[in-house]
Amino acid sequence: MKTLRPKEFSSLIKEGSIPATVLFVGEEVTLMDKALQLVKEHLLGENWELNWTVLEGRSTGLEQLEEALSTAPFASPRRVVILREAMEFWKTWHKRQGERTVHALTRHPSHTLLILHQPGKMERDEGKDRESAALLEIFQEPHLKVVDFTGTRRDLERWVKKRLKKEGLPVEQEVVDWLLDVSQEKMALLETELEKFILWGRKGEDVERAPSLWDVPVLVYRRDPRLLSHLEHLMAERGYLYFFRILSSSIARMAAARQAMEEGLMSREKAVNGVCRFPKEKRAMEEALRRLTLARSMELLELAMEAEVALKSSPLPPTRVLERLVGDLIGKG
Numbered sequence: 001m002k003t004l005r006p007k008e009f010s011s012l013i014k015e016g017s018i019p020a021t022v023l024f025v026g027e028e029v030t031l032m033d034k035a036l037q038l039v040k041e042h043l044l045g046e047n048w049e050l051n052w053t054v055l056e057g058r059s060t061g062l063e064q065l066e067e068a069l070s071t072a073p074f075a076s077p078r079r080v081v082i083l084r085e086a087m088e089f090w091k092t093w094h095k096r097q098g099e100r101t102v103h104a105l106t107r108h109p110s111h112t113l114l115i116l117h118q119p120g121k122m123e124r125d126e127g128k129d130r131e132s133a134a135l136l137e138i139f140q141e142p143h144l145k146v147v148d149f150t151g152t153r154r155d156l157e158r159w160v161k162k163r164l165k166k167e168g169l170p171v172e173q174e175v176v177d178w179l180l181d182v183s184q185e186k187m188a189l190l191e192t193e194l195e196k197f198i199l200w201g202r203k204g205e206d207v208e209r210a211p212s213l214w215d216v217p218v219l220v221y222r223r224d225p226r227l228l229s230h231l232e233h234l235m236a237e238r239g240y241l242y243f244f245r246i247l248s249s250s251i252a253r254m255a256a257a258r259q260a261m262e263e264g265l266m267s268r269e270k271a272v273n274g275v276c277r278f279p280k281e282k283r284a285m286e287e288a289l290r291r292l293t294l295a296r297s298m299e300l301l302e303l304a305m306e307a308e309v310a311l312k313s314s315p316l317p318p319t320r321v322l323e324r325l326v327g328d329l330i331g332k333g
Contacts, residue, residue, distance in 0.1 A: 002146075006031045009147045013042050018078070019145040021105055021114040023086065023135075025122050026149030027186055030159065032117075035147070036082075043078050043113065051079035057089030062101060065089070069108035079112050086116035090135050102138055121150070153185055160194060167198050174277045213237050213246055217276075220250040221284035223330040231326060232319065240318040244311060247325070248304040254288055255297040262294045303328050 004012075006028075012019070013035075024032055040048040051073045055065060065083065073079035083089055093101040108114060123129035124136050139146050157176055164171045179197065183189035196214055210233055211219060211226050219227040227234075235243045257271035266274070268289055276282045307325040311318055 004145055004147045006035055006147060006149060009035060009145065010038055012145075013038055018043065018113055020108065020110070020143045021116065021139075021145075023116045023118065023139060023144075023146045024149060025118050025120070025146060027119055028149040028155065031149050031155075035149075036115075039080060039113070039115075044076055044080065047075060048080075050074045051076050052082075053080070054082045054084065057083055057085035057087065060089055062093045062097060062104060066104050066108075069104065069112045069114060071112075073111055077111065080115065081112055082115045082117055084117045086118040087122075087131065087135065091131050094131070094134065106138055106141065106144060153180060156180055156185055156190060160190070163194055163198075169198065170279075172277065178277070213243065216243070216246045217250040217253075217281050218284040220247065220329065221254065221281070221288040223288075225330060227330055228323065228326045231322060235319070235322065240322060241311070244307065244318075244322060247322070248308065251297075251300050251304045251329070254285065254292060255301045257285065257289060258292055258294050258297040261289065300329060 009022070024035070026032075040052070044051050053068050053071075055068060060083065065081075068081045071079065090101070105114065105116070122132040122136060124133055136146070138144065157180065160176050160179055161171050164175070175197070179190060179193055183193045196212055199212075199214075211224075211230050213234060216227070216234065218224070237243070253275040257268075257275050260266050260271045260274070261268055268286065272282050272285045272289070276285050303325055307321055310316060310321045314321060
């Protein structure tokens with residue numbers, strides 16, 4: 001079974017080499033949308049709505065799918081049926097009527113292009129995911145195609161830069177890398193994290209709204225009481241360990257900048273630029289370094305290390321451990 005990239009699938013459509021069934025996998029939603037638009041334009045034309053059926057795998061029965069596939073196209077030589085959540089359909093009907101289900105997916109009337117839509121990764125190894133492997137197995141035949149919409153890191157990087165530019169925000173490589181890393185290069189997570197970043201970039205100084213994880217470094221540097229009052233909200237976004245990592249890394253950056261200044265290795269401006277990426281963070285860090293002594297920065301660093309140990313081994317609940325750390329952070333000069 002050969003897995004096609006989006007460009008290869010587009011070439012088939014433009015050439016008129018239409019497969020019977022196509023399985024869309026991956027998470028690059030933008031590329032999927034472009035591929036579907038191409039199908040509409042090259043296969044169905046202006047009146048595509050008349051021959052375009054979308055079914056939900058979770059709620060579609062086998063007879064309903066068979067009927068949609070066998071329906072003759074109207075004023076067109078072709079029609080398209082899209083089955084979303086394909087694995088939900090497959091898991092249900094392959095168990096009940098395996099042979100008939102495979103026949104519907106692979107041997108339906110030639111006037112219909114069936115597109116199975118399954119976001120995310122599908123395993124070919126039965127030991128990891130038997131159902132996914134079984135569905136992929138039927139795509140060994142040449143008239144069936146799998147198209148992988150998993151974006152490469154370079155594809156995702158270009159997409160992020162384009163969005164940042166469109167929103168009028170600085171396009172910095174460090175920001176892009178951070179977004180790709182925190183989202184694990186998964187498109188669904190990346191879209192969520194990017195939306196948060198865009199909101200933070202526009203409203204980072206808005207004290208009326210509840211802070212998000214994006215705000216934590218600034219709150220740390222300013223000893224903002226909201227860090228404590230919204231502690232549970234911040235922990236709930238990604239879990240207490242994720243919140244602690246941001247909290248402790250912010251403290252570590254402060255300590256590193258203070259030590260570099262103390263040892264005469266660099267000016268305050270250079271120290272700030274060396275540890276902060278975003279304008280709001282830089283301004284807040286500069287404020288912190290004006291009042292923060294080296295001894296106090298080392299004390300905070302030690303408190304963060306103690307909190308890490310406590311989170312792993314202390315009988316205290318994580319909320320109490322983090323309350324103590326945050327209290328110490330914002331309570332002293």
